[in-house]
Amino acid sequence: MSVVSRFAPSPTGPLHLGHAWSALVAHDAARTAGGQFLLRIDDIDPGRVRSAFRDAIDVDLAWLGLEPDGEPLVQSLRFPAYRAALERLAGDGLAYPCFCTRAEIAAEIAASASAPHGPDGPVYPGTCRRLSANEAAARIVAGEAHAWRLDMAGALGRTGPLVWYDETGRAIAADPAPFGDIVLARRDAPASYHLASTLDDAATGVTLAVRGSDLFAATHIHRLLQALLDLPSPAYLHHQLIGDADGRRLAKRHDAASIASLRAAGVDPNTLITDLRIGRLPLGYRWVAP
Ligand code: GLU
Numbered sequence: 001m002s003v004v005s006r007f008a009p010s011p012t013g014p015l016h017l018g019h020a021w022s023a024l025v026a027h028d029a030a031r032t033a034g035g036q037f038l039l040r041i042d043d044i045d046p047g048r049v050r051s052a053f054r055d056a057i058d059v060d061l062a063w064l065g066l067e068p069d070g071e072p073l074v075q076s077l078r079f080p081a082y083r084a085a086l087e088r089l090a091g092d093g094l095a096y097p098c099f100c101t102r103a104e105i106a107a108e109i110a111a112s113a114s115a116p117h118g119p120d121g122p123v124y125p126g127t128c129r130r131l132s133a134n135e136a137a138a139r140i141v142a143g144e145a146h147a148w149r150l151d152m153a154g155a156l157g158r159t160g161p162l163v164w165y166d167e168t169g170r171a172i173a174a175d176p177a178p179f180g181d182i183v184l185a186r187r188d189a190p191a192s193y194h195l196a197s198t199l200d201d202a203a204t205g206v207t208l209a210v211r212g213s214d215l216f217a218a219t220h221i222h223r224l225l226q227a228l229l230d231l232p233s234p235a236y237l238h239h240q241l242i243g244d245a246d247g248r249r250l251a252k253r254h255d256a257a258s259i260a261s262l263r264a265a266g267v268d269p270n271t272l273i274t275d276l277r278i279g280r281l282p283l284g285y286r287w288v289a290p
Contacts, residue, residue: 003035005208007061007068008197010042011053012172013252014260017285018212018242024276025239027066029167038204039068043076044189044196060259064269068247073204075196080140082191084149085229086148086184087198094155094228095184097136097146116180119217123180124149127247148185150225152177164219167208174223182221198222202231213238214249242281243288250285257285 005026009019030037041057043049043230061067089095100108107124109115116123121273128136129151140146155176176182179207183192191199201209201222209219226233242257243249245288262272262282281287 002034003030003208004038004204004206005035005210006038006040006201006204006206007066008040008042008200008211009057009159009200010045011050012045012048013053014255016054016250016252016254016257017259017262017282018250018257020060020064020066020259020272021242021276022210022212022239023061023064023066024273025237026208028208028277029208029237030100035207036069037066038070039072040200040204041072041074041076042196042253043074044191044193046188048224049076056260060263062257063259063263064273066273073200075191075200078196078200079190080201081199081203082196082251085195085287086191087190089150089184089228090148092158092228094151094158095148096129096131096151097140097147098124098181098183099139099144099146100124100127116178118178118180122177123178124182125179129181145187146262148182149181150184152179152181155224155228159224162223162227164223164233165235167235169235172219176220176224179217179221194218194221194225198225198231199229201234202226203228206234208237209234210237210239213239214241240287241289242285245284245286247288 001086007023007026009015010094027037039061041054043054086095105124108125112125115125128149163171163173164174182194184195219236223233241249244254244257255261267282275281
């Protein structure tokens with residue numbers, strides 16, 4: 001089977017050295033296998049996306065010599081597909097509307113004696129799961145803002161044990177339960193990262209999902225969503241992250257690490273890529289554990 005990999009940046013800031021590494025890993029995995037290297041634009045966050053960052057992605061990838069195949073998949077153009085999947089899960093009795101604000105959730109967690117913590121922080125206490133179907137429907141009709149959540153216990157009851165595979169073929173037991181009732185669609189966006197990423201990998205025939213090791217835990221959720229929606233499961237390659245000299249993971253505050261800054265500083269992209277391929281980072285950066 002031919003490799004189809006993808007690089008999936010969010011246009012919410014400039015690409016930096018860590019993105020170059022992620023794109024390179026995905027690019028090389030596809031190119032060495034004669035496969036395809038796809039670009040996906042993760043722009044479902046309306047408050048944080050900027051068109052200048054979107055445009056810069058093409059410029060930066062071209063400068064790095066990591067040109068994707070074909071047209072990118074743009075998440076903001078996929079809202080009907082996300083809605084259809086959500087409706088299917090709701091129709092299966094596995095998704096429910098959640099009207100809680102962040103403040104209400106925090107207050108409920110603070111008041112509870114035993115608030116379990118998941119990999120992403122405190123687990124949603126399930127308040128809206130207990131609403132009657134009539135009440136939930138009435139509040140939606142009344143126009144009350146709401147997210148949609150997965151009924152995790154119900155979902156796990158449907159699928160039974162699941163595994164996913166890493167890039168070496170190693171099977172990893174999926175363990176999404178600690179996340180609790182994750183968000184499938186946000187109040188302000190028609191899909192969560194989890195739902196959109198899972199659906200898009202399937203829609204584009206991705207066989208190797210390449211992303212940072214900070215997203216390792218999310219794969220447990222994605223595997224569950226695949227099972228619930230009858231989607232194929234790609235292999236997952238979670239790569240090491242790059243940090244600054246103090247070992248802090250690169251983020252938007254690291255202006256000097258942006259691809260645009262490296263370009264402006266006269267860095268040679270061929271040298272940069274050749275060095276990255278053998279794990280050598282520019283001065284002032286280091287590999288960090290997740
Ligand atoms: N858009 C995500 C990011 O910028 C990556 C999503 C994924 O690879 O699943 O980190």
